[in-house]
Amino acid sequence: MTQTPTIEDLRAEVDLINRELLTLISRRAEVVEKIGRAKTAEGRPQHYDPAREERQLRELEQLNPGPFPAATIKAIFKEIFRASLALEESNDKKALLVSRQVKAEDTVLDIDGVRIGGQERPVVIAGPCSIESPEQMEQTAAFLSARGVRILRGGAYKPRTSPYGFQGMGVDGLILGQRVARDHGMLFVTEVMDTRDVDVVAEHADILQIGARNMHNFALLREVGRARRPVLLKRGFAATVEEWLYAAEYVLSEGNDEVILCERGIRTFEKWTRNTLDLSAVALAKQMTHLPVIVDVTHAAGRRDLLVPLAKAALAVGADGIHVEVHPSPATALSDNEQQLDFAGYDAFLAGVGAALNVPAGG
Numbered sequence: 001m002t003q004t005p006t007i008e009d010l011r012a013e014v015d016l017i018n019r020e021l022l023t024l025i026s027r028r029a030e031v032v033e034k035i036g037r038a039k040t041a042e043g044r045p046q047h048y049d050p051a052r053e054e055r056q057l058r059e060l061e062q063l064n065p066g067p068f069p070a071a072t073i074k075a076i077f078k079e080i081f082r083a084s085l086a087l088e089e090s091n092d093k094k095a096l097l098v099s100r101q102v103k104a105e106d107t108v109l110d111i112d113g114v115r116i117g118g119q120e121r122p123v124v125i126a127g128p129c130s131i132e133s134p135e136q137m138e139q140t141a142a143f144l145s146a147r148g149v150r151i152l153r154g155g156a157y158k159p160r161t162s163p164y165g166f167q168g169m170g171v172d173g174l175i176l177g178q179r180v181a182r183d184h185g186m187l188f189v190t191e192v193m194d195t196r197d198v199d200v201v202a203e204h205a206d207i208l209q210i211g212a213r214n215m216h217n218f219a220l221l222r223e224v225g226r227a228r229r230p231v232l233l234k235r236g237f238a239a240t241v242e243e244w245l246y247a248a249e250y251v252l253s254e255g256n257d258e259v260i261l262c263e264r265g266i267r268t269f270e271k272w273t274r275n276t277l278d279l280s281a282v283a284l285a286k287q288m289t290h291l292p293v294i295v296d297v298t299h300a301a302g303r304r305d306l307l308v309p310l311a312k313a314a315l316a317v318g319a320d321g322i323h324v325e326v327h328p329s330p331a332t333a334l335s336d337n338e339q340q341l342d343f344a345g346y347d348a349f350l351a352g353v354g355a356a357l358n359v360p361a362g363g
């Protein structure tokens, strides 16, 4: 005569089944990971396959021996599918070209002897918001190069809120920026806003800037990824860190691994600054990626009186450089005249930030 099993016996059986289930779902996960890797290797980044999922659920529903109702079986397997998909996607993320999983050591850019990233001294990128005239560029380059700044900025194509605002000097501005930078032994960085302009901007600039408003312009990101020039990639003002890194991934995926990330403040509810400088994003980007990360204090703050503490804070969290706008006469600048520093202001800024940015003249 067989004895009725006790609750303890039954619980022991359930424990055993739990272990078997665990072994099975873990084995299933390993197979799923293999599928995920195969898809990625085939260049099929889309892991979710709703038609296949539908077929699996239908088959399980038909095979269901009970006592669980079909809806319960579906819900349980749907959860397993969800977890599997998350696993495939997180494996993909680990394998991003921008990530430290793929490249552990810091990327150090060497652009004509100017080194950015790693343990190098932080760089300064400075210059006017817009390129406006030969005199303005000449004076600014002479002033900044005498203070050891090696990278001159200036916009020739300006992303203006109003279509009636000054839109930049275009090709004439590119020619001017390049000439003045050369004359003073500096590199020239300028924004490119349109895929149609990438070639001409790359012809004149040493570094191509992607502005905050274009961080999500994937066609443009791909195009600068194909250009053989380093890229300064600003973070969009409403972009998550993940979106920012994926934007960089677009550039790297086209074969261009010379990307400098630039945090320039994000939009929050705060009104007393133009944007909110997100220092956690800088620390996070440094931790997750091997790319140099710089901080644009000018556009982050939108006011001059905060530039020193923000630059100090940026360097303290590991920024590889500071981007700041400098203009001979900010009051009459054609764009961003509230926030650009004049020459005395730049000297005060440099003195305020201290040793970290005190690059010796010419070096």
Ligand code: PEP
Residues within 6 Å of the ligand: 129, 155, 159, 191, 210, 211, 212, 213, 234, 264, 296, 299
């Ligand atoms: C700029 O650097 O000139 C500029 C427009 O900055 P952002 O794209 O960060 O607004």
Ligand code: MN
Residues within 6 Å of the ligand: 129, 130, 299, 325, 335, 336
């Ligand atoms: Mn500006």
